[in-house]
Amino acid sequence: MNEQVLGQPVADATLHPLEQLAATNPDAEIWWDSSPLIFPSWREETLAKAPEGERASWQAQMTRFYDEDTIRTQGTMGFRGVTTNPPLSLQAIKLAPELWAKEILSIAQKNPGLDYEGVYWNMYLDLVRKGAEAIRPVWEKSGGRYGFLSGQVDPRFVRDGDKMLAQGLQIAAQGPNVMVKLPGSQEGYEMLEELTSLGISTNNTTSFTVAQYMRCMSAVTAGLYRAKAAGVDLSKWRSVITHMSARLGELSDWRTEAKARGIELSLSEIRDGEEAVLKRAYHYGKSVGHPSKMLQCSMRVEKDDRTGKTVSRHIQDFAGSDMVYTCPPGYIAQLMQVEGELDPFDPNAIDREPNKASIEKLLKLPSFRQAYEFDGMRPAEFAHFGSFKATETEFAAATRQTVDFVRMTLES
16 A cells, blocks of 8 residues: 655555644645754654554654655655744753753853843754754755744744844844744734745744734735835745644633633533634635635644544644644654544545534633634734733743753853
8 A cells, every 4th residue: 555645655654643634635734843953852752652563653654754864865854844932942952951051152152242141042043043954955845835944033022023023033044944933912913014025934923813813914915015016035935824722722711701601611612612713714814815824733632522532623623724733742742642543534624614502602702702703802902812921921931941041051
């Protein structure tokens, strides 16, 4: 039996669930949600825990996703892109603290006037640069279609447009295949337009709501109009709009508001709401032919409280779409562990209507209406949405921990 897996012919393969998902639409993309630098160590750690008889299959799956020799010699990999964020960057540093301690000392010695924050930022830019270089052959071989790495502006400055613009330009300068991640705040979208007008690829992060996605699409459209008017080369430009799936339902105020109103929400109903928000944005973008792709992250593997089955609805509900799915190491490993328990993917799932009874129930909640309605929020309100605030706090904390790592290294 020969299968076409992630664009590559594979004989007699046990397909990873993400490979099965990608097979439902040739334009679907699986991305790695961490630094490429940690993949080799994660691969070995995961293979060491493989069940009896599964090691060879798991190793083959991992090799199809990411293999350094294949990237270098052929310019291909199963992952079509890479995303990073502050917690994941901190994870990469913790996996090799001695390596990054040397990097920190080297930066400080070459730039004696830099304070701790300055050394941290130079180290982060180096992390972005090295990650982008690792997958650049994929970007070159595909003509700029694949092989991007996202680098994120400092989450402590989500409402400081000037700071984000300056950092975005620095991040973009780390390589031609670098995409700049900007937050879903009012100021973030203003800077997203500015970077787009310069032909810089962008990734809209900390975004959860249809109103945010609408604002992002308008910012991209305005930026492209300006870029074309200025004769900017857009042949290798890309834009993705991130939907932070489980973070929407789990970190928003849905449960709190439901409890205050005497409404009980099941996990399935929360997942129905997340599905409805993303499908509304996805289908709107398709209806107007918008060039940005929806990107889904923050997926879960869990037991369905309706059927008792093992599910990962954040991918199963969207099979057949051409969206991007960016997957952290832990999620990929979870799917490997339950690959025999998941139902086959329905290639028409993307066109399936979300549960109407759940949506009617959720529409009683103000924060769900904020997420679901096209005009649910004004841009000035984006940074006050519950999921945004919780994620911003987490990302800022990870950034502070990384700065503290720099401080301890220099002080010791």
